[in-house]
Amino acid sequence: xxxxxxxxxxxxxxxxxxxxxxxxxxxxxxxxxxxxxxxxxxxxxxxxxxxxxxxxxxxxxxxxxxxxxxxxxxxxxxxxxxxxxxxxxxxxxxxxxxxxxxxxxxxxxxxxxxxxxxxxxxxxxxxxxxxxxxxxxxxxxxxxxxxxxxxxxxxxxxxxxxxxxxxxxxxxxxxxxxxxxxxxxxxxxxxxxxxxxxxxxxxxxxxxxxxxxxxxxxxxxxxxxxxxxxxxxxxxxxxxxxxxxxxxxxxxxxxxxxxxxxxxxxxxxxxxxxxxxxxxxxxxxxxxxxxxxxxxxxxxxxxxxxxxxxxxxxxxxxxxxxxxxxxxxxxxxxxxxxxxxxxxxxxxxxxxxxxxxxxxxxxxxxxxxxxxxxxxxxxxxxxxxxxxxxxxxxxxxxxxxxxxxxxxxxxxxxxxxxxxxxxxxxxxxxxxxxxxxxxxxxxxxxxxxxxxxxxxxxxxxxxxxxxxx
Amino acid sequence: xxxxxxxxxxxxxxxxxxxxxxxxxxxxxxxxxxxxxxxxxxxxxxxxxxxxxxxxxxxxxxxxxxxxxxxxxxxxxxxxxxxxxxxxxxxxxxxxxxxxxxxxxxxxxxxxxxxxxxxxxxxxxxxxxxxxxxxxxxxxxxxxxxxxxxxxxxxxxxxxxxxxxxxxxxxxxxxxxxxxxxxxxxxxxxxxxxxxxxxxxxxxxxxxxxxxxxxxxxxxxxxxxxxxxxxxxxxxxxxxxxxxxxxxxxxxxxxxxxxxxxxxxxxxxxxxxxxxxxxxxxxxxxxxxxxxxxxxxxxxxxxxxxxxxxxxx
Numbered sequence: 001x002x003x004x005x006x007x008x009x010x011x012x013x014x015x016x017x018x019x020x021x022x023x024x025x026x027x028x029x030x031x032x033x034x035x036x037x038x039x040x041x042x043x044x045x046x047x048x049x050x051x052x053x054x055x056x057x058x059x060x061x062x063x064x065x066x067x068x069x070x071x072x073x074x075x076x077x078x079x080x081x082x083x084x085x086x087x088x089x090x091x092x093x094x095x096x097x098x099x100x101x102x103x104x105x106x107x108x109x110x111x112x113x114x115x116x117x118x119x120x121x122x123x124x125x126x127x128x129x130x131x132x133x134x135x136x137x138x139x140x141x142x143x144x145x146x147x148x149x150x151x152x153x154x155x156x157x158x159x160x161x162x163x164x165x166x167x168x169x170x171x172x173x174x175x176x177x178x179x180x181x182x183x184x185x186x187x188x189x190x191x192x193x194x195x196x197x198x199x200x201x202x203x204x205x206x207x208x209x210x211x212x213x214x215x216x217x218x219x220x221x222x223x224x225x226x227x228x229x230x231x232x233x234x235x236x237x238x239x240x241x242x243x244x245x246x247x248x249x250x251x252x253x254x255x256x257x258x259x260x261x262x263x264x265x266x267x268x269x270x271x272x273x274x275x276x277x278x279x280x281x282x283x284x285x286x287x288x289x290x291x292x293x294x295x296x297x298x299x300x301x302x303x304x305x306x307x308x309x310x311x312x313x314x315x316x317x318x319x320x321x322x323x324x325x326x327x328x329x330x331x332x333x334x335x336x337x338x339x340x341x342x343x344x345x346x347x348x349x350x351x352x353x354x355x356x357x358x359x360x361x362x363x364x365x366x367x368x369x370x371x372x373x374x375x376x377x378x379x380x381x382x383x384x385x386x387x388x389x390x391x392x393x394x395x396x397x398x399x400x401x402x403x404x405x406x407x408x409x410x411x412x413x414x415x416x417x418x419x420x421x422x423x424x425x426x427x428x429x430x431x432x433x434x435x436x437x438x439x440x441x442x443x444x445x446x447x448x449x450x451x452x453x454x455x456x457x458x459x460x461x462x463x464x465x466x467x468x469x
Numbered sequence: 470x471x472x473x474x475x476x477x478x479x480x481x482x483x484x485x486x487x488x489x490x491x492x493x494x495x496x497x498x499x500x501x502x503x504x505x506x507x508x509x510x511x512x513x514x515x516x517x518x519x520x521x522x523x524x525x526x527x528x529x530x531x532x533x534x535x536x537x538x539x540x541x542x543x544x545x546x547x548x549x550x551x552x553x554x555x556x557x558x559x560x561x562x563x564x565x566x567x568x569x570x571x572x573x574x575x576x577x578x579x580x581x582x583x584x585x586x587x588x589x590x591x592x593x594x595x596x597x598x599x600x601x602x603x604x605x606x607x608x609x610x611x612x613x614x615x616x617x618x619x620x621x622x623x624x625x626x627x628x629x630x631x632x633x634x635x636x637x638x639x640x641x642x643x644x645x646x647x648x649x650x651x652x653x654x655x656x657x658x659x660x661x662x663x664x665x666x667x668x669x670x671x672x673x674x675x676x677x678x679x680x681x682x683x684x685x686x687x688x689x690x691x692x693x694x695x696x697x698x699x700x701x702x703x704x705x706x707x708x709x710x711x712x713x714x715x716x717x718x719x720x721x722x723x724x725x726x727x728x729x730x731x732x733x734x735x736x737x738x739x740x741x742x743x744x745x746x747x748x749x750x751x752x753x754x755x756x757x758x759x760x761x762x763x764x765x766x767x768x769x770x771x772x773x774x775x776x777x778x779x780x781x782x
Contacts, residue, residue, distance in 0.1 A: 226606075226632065227724045283625050284607030285632035285724065294607070422746040430730040437729065439634075461507070461749065 054089060056147040056365075057358040064094040065359035068107060070122040071099035073311055074180065074346065074380045079120075079367075081375040085150075086366040093359055103127065111137050115351035118360040121176070122346045132349065133170050139350040140173040144361050150369030159368060161405065163412045164344040164385040166469060177364050178344035179376065181383040183325065183401040184234050184306045185341065187295065190322035190396060204271040204329045211280050214301045220282035222275060223300035224436065227287035229429025230418070232436045235304045236269060238328035238341045241413040243268030245335035253416040253467040255457040260450035264335075269435070269442035271331065276438040285437075289313075296321065304328070310381045310397040323397040327404055340408035344385045417453075420465040427452040497761075504754035515751065522755035532756065535734045541640055542648065542715055542735070543767075547708035549652045551701060554659035557585055559689055561660070562667045563675060582664070586657040597721040600650050604630035604722070631722045634732035641732040647718050655711065659704050666700040667693060702775035706768050713764055716741070736760050 051058040069079040076099040083095045100106055104125045107116060111127075121127050132138045145157035145165065152159055161181055168176035188200055196217065201207040211221040225231035241249050244264040251259035275281065282291070282300045292313050295303040303309075310323055317323060330337035348367070350360045366372050373384035377393050383401055384390075390402035418425035431448050434440040440448070456462055504522055508515035526532055561578040575581075588596065603611040606629050616622035633642040670693070678688050694701075716737035720726050727738040736756065744753035 229725045229728070279625070282607070284605075284613075284627055285629050286607060290605070290607075290609075422742070422748070426725070426742065426746070429725050430728055433724060433728060434730050437632075439730075 059358045059362045061092040065356045066116040067097045067118045068116045069099040070120040072123045078376040078379045082367045082372045085372045117354040117356045142174045150365045167344045176347035178347045180346040181385045182306045183342040185325045186302045190324040204331045220300040221280040222302045223282040223291045225288040226285040229433045233432040237415045239268045242330045242334045273442045307401045325400040338409035339411045341413040416467045500754045504758045506751045508751040509748045522752045535739045542712035546712040547705045550655045553656040557660045558663035588654040589658045634729045643733045
């Protein structure tokens with residue numbers, strides 16, 4: 001799963017691809033055919049050495065491991081640092097590291113015959129995860145979770161942030177090792193708040209009390225991306241989850257009868273309705289980069305978006321701007337006010353036919369180490385999925401996101417129906433935009449979502465999915 | 470045709486025809502075949518469902534909405550593009566003052582021709598990026614910024630352009646803003662087309678008309694327009710095709726590709742969503758086939774209606 005959006009939605013290549021595909025429609029994706037990798041187990045030539053606490057998979061000295069890194073928004077410098085960490089313990093194992101943005105184009109054709117040992121399956125050109133698992137093309141990595149941590153107490157599994165194991169698990173087995181951790185919330189400029197003597201609100205009441213003071217300074221209190229419906233949808237769902245708790249959202253994901261009409265959902269959305277009605281939004285229907293720049297330019301006090309903001313806008317963050325993340329606001333009586341909106345992403349996989357799976361798993365252990373993950377956080381200004389990666393990084397954005405996760409309940413906010421049902425995905429994006437444009441009230445939004453969910457539930461041509469956890 | 474020549478021609482045509490059959494005609498046939506199945510696009514299993522997909526088309530609200538949006542473009546894109554192109558071509562060729570050298574265009578017409586044709590040279594992506602800046606929905610947009618400066622637009626309530634679903638003359642505002650881009654980018658090409666056609670009209674016809682006391686208005690409607698009938702008819706068909714597509718503009722210029730809330734949904738955007746996001750390739754193919762049939766019928770009807778005896782000159 002890649003939660004980090006592409007830099008720009010408008011790329012000539014995807015545009016032409018889609019236009020061409022829409023015109024032709026008829027040539028079945030050749031890539032899918034070639035994706036069928038054989039699943040019979042292959043002999044590994046890298047293992048066989050004695051296993052120990054420092055070498056739990058028995059990596060053989062003198063063997064080599066091929067690691068492919070996705071060189072996207074996070075860069076690839078952090079991976080080179082992991083190589084140093086790895087070689088400190090295994091000086092006689094050669095790491096051949098390469099980085100690319102075309103994971104599927106370059107790696108998929110090799111999956112059936114001579115794959116790399118460790119592949120970071122990420123970015124726009126990634127291999128479909130379910131296909132890889134269903135074809136038996138990638139290795140279950142449950143033994144990695146039970147192996148001792150590289151440089152800490154306990155096992156590798158113990159050292160991961162909540163949700164990471166769940167995100168990488170399918171059909172009861174752990175396949176995908178997500179190394180990055182994304183947190184969503186409301187960003188503000190701590191330096192500005194200090195200067196003005198404002199306190200960052202934690203509840204809606206505090207926000208509505210602060211808003212007039214912000215407006216008096218000629219700023220808009222709030223801004224969000226109004227061109228992509230999934231941006232406001234994060235915020236709306238954070239509010240719903242916090243107000244009514246996990247089970248109600250699971251019911252929504254499972255298309256349970258009347259799930260949207262559960263007590264408290266309309267009330268959870270009413271502050272957003274009020275925010276729009278009271279004209280607390282920055283005027284204009286800006287897209288993600290426009291709205292983020294407007295926030296950095298001091299035109300709005302808060303923006304809601306994920307932790308990739310720091311990297312995405314790195315070039316234009318003004319000096320002295322203390323980018324700080326705070327949790328989505330809650331209101332009195334919320335059932336799960338302390339649950340945080342976060343998810344792991346940027347997943348590594350080990351191909352089933354990889355010649356040196358032992359070293360691949362050992363390299364993953366190094367990536368997930370305290371030393372490796374701290375370097376990751378330092379270089380990418382994003383949290384790693386290993387606990388404590390951001391503890392020693394001097395960066396307000398990262399430190400505040402880190403504090404947010406640590407102060408949370410341990411339960412993570414997540415919504416599955418957009419991945420389950422394309423119709424509901426589209427509808428919820430559209431309706432989120434409408435609510436934030438003031439063309440729908442909270443109650444109308446809920447009515448329309450219920451109607452859309454009912455329509456999908458009744459449509460026999462749509463395969464139904466179930467959320468359990 | 471003599472025997473040897475036939476063999477010679479066949480030899481040259483065999484390869485291109487084979488390529489055409491394989492890469493163009495065969496995919497079309499395949500799409501038509503898939504439209505009779507419930508193929509999902511990601512497996513090799515599919516069930517034959519007969520005309521179910523086509524029946525479903527008629528009860529699909531979203532498709533109906535998209536259809537009427539396409540019809541809107543079908544009427545307006547050719548109408549406005551051709552009107553603007555004709556007007557410009559007329560001014561550039563015969564709209565200027567008359568003097569001893571005869572009929573000519575307005576002053577500087579050579580330069581204007583280059584300027585008007587320019588959008589045709591730009592790639593679609595460049596056009597889209599440029600218009601995103603022009604249509605930007607806050608004070609930094611070209612239009613909004615200007616209008617806010619001179620006080621015509623309230624800074625707290627800027628024009629939303631393609632994010633505006635409110636109806637104008639019964640049609641969502643976003644469609645009108647897209648229409649403006651389509652007309653702007655198309656008019657230059659048809660201006661050149663019409664210019665070429667106008668230049669082939671003998672100057673003495675105009676001179677005769679002017680001697681008889683016809684002004685610019687009458688020369689245009691009584692002389693130029695009737696003699697351009699063929700070119701306009703062809704332009705109308707081409708522009709009809711463009712109007713039935715419009716996919717690229719909707720894809721890059723509207724919120725959530727077809728929004729806000731389906732206000733700019735067109736056939737192609739629904740088709741794309743159905744195939745690539747919903748994974749219902751069979752149904753999407755049915756949409757494609759339906760659109761193709763509609764397009765062919767339209768072109769046939771249009772050419773039939775506008776057919777007339779050619780005037781030789």
